[in-house]
Amino acid sequence: MRAIVKTGPTAGFEYRTDQEERASLAPGEVRVIVAAASVCGTDRELVNYTPAAEAFGLAFPVTLGHEVSGTVAEVGAAVRNVRVGDRVALESHIACETCYHCRLGQGHNCLNMKLLGLHLDGGFAEQTIVPEQACYVLPDSVPLEVGALFESAGVAVHAMLRSGHLLGGESVLIAGGGPIGLVLVQLAQAFGARQVVVVEPNPYRRTLAEKWGAKTIEPGPDAADWCRQDSADRGGFDVGFDCSGAPGALDTLLHALRREATAVCVGLPNQAYSLDITRHVIKQGLTLKGSFGRSLWATWDRLAALVASGRLDLSALISQRLSLAEFSDAVDLLSGDAAKVLLVPTVHGPFGT
Ligand SMILES: NC(=O)c1ccc[n+]([C@@H]2O[C@H](COP(=O)([O-])OP(=O)(O)OC[C@H]3O[C@@H](n4cnc5c(N)ncnc54)[C@H](O)[C@@H]3O)[C@@H](O)[C@H]2O)c1
Ligand SMILES: [Zn+2]
Ligand SMILES: [Zn+2]
Secondary structure (H helix, E strand, O other): OOEEEEOOOOOOOEEEOOOOOOOOOOOOEEEEEEEEEEEOHHHHHHHHOOHHHHOOOOOOOEEOOOOEEEEEEEEOOOOOOOOOOOEEEEOOEEOOOOOHHHHOOOHHHOOOOEEEOOOEOOOOEOEEEEEHHHEEEOOOOOOHHHHOOHHHHHHHHHHHHHHOOOOOOOEEEEEOOOHHHHHHHHHHHHOOOOEEEEEOOOHHHHHHHHHOOOEEEOOOOOHHHHHHHHOHHHOOEEEEEEOOOOOOHHHHHHHHEEEEEEEEEOOOOOOOOOOOHHHHHHHOOOEEEEOOOOOOOHHHHHHHHHHHOOOOOOHHHEEEEEOHHHHHHHHHHOOOOOOEEEEOOOOOOHHHO
């Protein structure tokens, strides 16, 4: 079958047309025929093999792709909750189910977490074999290609829940209008925020944020002042999400928050940086939180309900559908005129590849 494989700890990847399909399933495994897999910033880090990618400790060789949907074609022995024919989206964080956090019911904090497409073969392929626990059965009304966006949209839902803010009636500031930031824009609107501002350099993405009612501004030396002015009646924003990981973006965000506001870090910075703790944490009294992955399965159920009810429109985030052979183009598109780029195995690229 065709598959995108990362073979070692250097930049690059292999596009294979002869990747072997494993014939038999181990107990607890599920074979999924991939409908779509979306490409994200993490894939770009993995292709470029940046320090952020190295920090994940990949298990080479590994098929990439961790934002996946598809149809169950076969189930192994002892699989209980998934049936052949089920339409599923895949959770990329596979918890061990035995460590302290897992036993507390907090699988998202698992100490032995394995990630699909990094430690286990993922979904940039025609089919993939995953543990049963990776499968989330989609509501009938949710198209499979929208299911491929659940993993990354779930990051936004989890960040909102982690903030502890209801967002209704609040001033919400988002640094980074990539797919995760854009889902947060929609969530803030769905929950009735009074004001949503997005700091984003890419004009295409600013236009999308504006489409969902956000005000937008480019990053720069004046961005923090502009934001503070924009929410001057409260002395700053109530809650901020850094969905960029860009150097300086969190600093801008912290300067634009009001006293005792909350900042949630979602974007993964490529290197350590310093923050003014005296100013922001002590005097401003901010709560600084990180958010990683999704809670299992509260985030997914909430997300599925929001999508099924039409309050969250993930399909509008799909900007391109490419073949597996066009993975390199998909990665390039991430910093261009794109939101979510899907690799669709049934789409064939140039020369029928
Ligand atoms: N915490 C998690 O669990 C988790 C999961 C997946 C992805 N991520 C990270 O979240 C971030 C967002 O991912 P994404 O999928 O939305 O795509 P993305 O990486 O494309 O989004 C980042 C956005 O930030 C913008 N940006 C660049 N410099 C900026 C600046 N100085 N100020 C404001 N915005 C700036 C970019 O133009 C881009 O639109 C990435 O860093 C990604 O690695 C985190
Ligand atoms: Zn991702
Ligand atoms: Zn665990």
